[in-house]
Amino acid sequence: MFKAVLFDLDNTLLDFLTFKKETAKAAASTMIKQGLPTTEIQAYGKIFSVYDEKGIEYQKTFYEVVKQYDLEINLAEKIQQAGILAYLQRKAEVLRPYPMVKPTLKKLREKGLKLGIISDAPRNKAWQRLIITGLENEFDFVITHSDTQEFKPHPSAFTLALRKLDILPDAVLFVGDNPSRDIKGAKAVGMRTCLAKYGQTFKGSDISDYEIKKFEDLLGLI
Numbered sequence: 614m615f616k617a618v619l620f621d622l623d624n625t626l627l628d629f630l631t632f633k634k635e636t637a638k639a640a641a642s643t644m645i646k647q648g649l650p651t652t653e654i655q656a657y658g659k660i661f662s663v664y665d666e667k668g669i670e671y672q673k674t675f676y677e678v679v680k681q682y683d684l685e686i687n688l689a690e691k692i693q694q695a696g697i698l699a700y701l702q703r704k705a706e707v708l709r710p711y712p713m714v715k716p717t718l719k720k721l722r723e724k725g726l727k728l729g730i731i732s733d734a735p736r737n738k739a740w741q742r743l744i745i746t747g748l749e750n751e752f753d754f755v756i757t758h759s760d761t762q763e764f765k766p767h768p769s770a771f772t773l774a775l776r777k778l779d780i781l782p783d784a785v786l787f788v789g790d791n792p793s794r795d796i797k798g799a800k801a802v803g804m805r806t807c808l809a810k811y812g813q814t815f816k817g818s819d820i821s822d823y824e825i826k827k828f829e830d831l832l833g834l835i
């Protein structure tokens with residue numbers, strides 16, 4: 614009998630990959646209009662090359678892209694800032710929870726379950742994403758990389774969540790899209806695990822107790 618359900622954030626509660634693709638397209642198109650001497654496809658590719666190299670949370674992506682063209686300093690700044698603004702504008706338009714997330718969370722809470730998040734995102738970005746998607750008041754707690762300075766599957770965030778909940782790990786269900794970070798980490802502290810197949814972008818051997826193809830399928834596990 615579960616007493617709490619904990620979630621990963623990106624690609625589990627919200628469609629992070631679509632958001633990153635759409636914002637990269639918007640930024641590439643805008644930077645070219647402002648004078649970046651390349652094609653949209655190449656600029657898009659360069660944005661994702663920076664994400665691959667530095668991590669998808671890297672905060673100086675557009676600077677790294679523009680720098681490669683060795684432009685005059687004010688032209689470079691104009692293009693970079695236009696890219697950042699296009700990214701932010703598109704972010705507010707495309708960042709959404711997966712279908713049925715909000716009503717499903719409500720039903721879980723009505724069943725008396727505690728709800729929490731364990732995310733590898735920085736604290737400020739996690740809260741921005743929760744506010745944009747309207748999920749900012751749905752959880753008892755939000756643990757981010759800023760709380761522990763460790764990434765999943767390191768046990769620190771999982772054990773911090775167990776201390777907050779004050780319940781035994783096998784009464785906690787952890788839901789995530791990444792087998793080697795979410796599932797492995799939660800399992801190592803004794804939580805039950807559920808792989809969010811709809812958001813899975815990472816390969817890895819799946820050792821989860823359950824799998825869901827749609828978010829609302831969680832209700833069948835509780």
Ligand SMILES: [Mg+2]
Nearest residue numbers: 621623624790
């Ligand atoms: Mg994820």
